Amino acid sequence: MKEKESLIEIDPKDYDIVVKIKDEKDIVVARQMVKDFAKRLNFSLGDVTKLSTAVSELARNIYRYAGEGFIFVREINDKGSAILEIVAYDNGPGIKDLNLAMQSGYSTTKGSFGLGLSGVKRLMDEFYINSKVDKGTVVIVKKRRRNY
Amino acid sequence: MRVVPTIKLFDCLIVPIQIELNDSTVEKIQNQILNEIEKLGINTLIIDVSTIDVIDSYISYMLLETANMVKMMGCDTFICGIQPQVALTLAQMGIDLKGINFAQDLEGAFKLIKRMRGNSYEGKGIFDRD
Numbered sequence: 639m640k641e642k643e644s645l646i647e648i649d650p651k652d653y654d655i656v657v658k659i660k661d662e663k664d665i666v667v668a669r670q671m672v673k674d675f676a677k678r679l680n681f682s683l684g685d686v687t688k689l690s691t692a693v694s695e696l697a698r699n700i701y702r703y704a705g706e707g708f709i710f711v712r713e714i715n716d717k718g719s720a721i722l723e724i725v726a727y728d729n730g731p732g733i734k735d736l737n738l739a740m741q742s743g744y745s746t747t748k749g750s751f752g753l754g755l756s757g758v759k760r761l762m763d764e765f766y767i768n769s770k771v772d773k774g775t776v777v778i779v780k781k782r783r784r785n786y
Numbered sequence: 787m788r789v790v791p792t793i794k795l796f797d798c799l800i801v802p803i804q805i806e807l808n809d810s811t812v813e814k815i816q817n818q819i820l821n822e823i824e825k826l827g828i829n830t831l832i833i834d835v836s837t838i839d840v841i842d843s844y845i846s847y848m849l850l851e852t853a854n855m856v857k858m859m860g861c862d863t864f865i866c867g868i869q870p871q872v873a874l875t876l877a878q879m880g881i882d883l884k885g886i887n888f889a890q891d892l893e894g895a896f897k898l899i900k901r902m903r904g905n906s907y908e909g910k911g912i913f914d915r916d
Contacts, residue, residue, distance in 0.1 A: 758879075
């Protein structure tokens with residue numbers, strides 16, 4: 639990951655959770671770990687569900703399209719309020735047309751609504767995606783904890 | 787292969803899903819449902835998802851696909867027990883599950899079936915106390 643021209647510089651030590659996605663079952667593992675982590679950070683039940691659903695989508699994209707990759711999760715403290723950040727990173731084939739990939743209803747796979755990425759964007763407060771063909775894809779999403 | 791235990795009640799097949807759903811499990815459940823509908827002469831499928839706390843786009847796609855498949859086998863699908871935060875998440879993602887009937891719980895599903903079928907429903911005996 640430290641090689642030049644990589645999409646993002648990530649030090650796993652900065653993160654609370656690192657999950658390697660290389661098997662279908664890892665999607666469930668990532669989902670559950672984020673669920674527990676968000677619960678522990680006192681996110682509302684609705685937001686816990688949104689976060690675990692989002693990570694489920696991102697992990698599945700890694701598994702389906704790149705075969706292998708990582709999910710990094712950490713808590714960021716922003717003036718006393720917690721933000722949960724999820725990074726999905728892979729060195730897979732990359733996405734040719736990001737605008738198209740972000741469109742609701744677009745998918746290159748059969749057996750899909752094509753609502754994975756666009757759905758994740760709608761569930762989260764912040765969404766960043768970058769991809770280079772043959773280099774890989776990185777998605778960073780953030781969700782701020784709301785205090786009711 | 788049986789992945790989840792199911793209950794046959796008259797011509798209804800009740801499928802309570804109480805396991806963690808990974809992608810291949812979802813596929814196996816779909817297969818199991820199709821097989822049992824054929825074998826047991828089912829015309830109403832009720833899937834209880836009240837213990838499922840994450841339904842993502844793939845799981846919901848498979849639920850809709852299953853409903854479409856069983857429709858072709860002459861069978862209506864009812865999904866009951868979707869948790870409020872799951873409903874919130876699905877709606878926000880823009881996932882639309884047309885063609886599936888929803889109820890709050892198993893009881894609600896049977897009430898809905900009864901209302902839709904009227905007195906012609908074969909298994910009406912179980913509703914008599916209503």
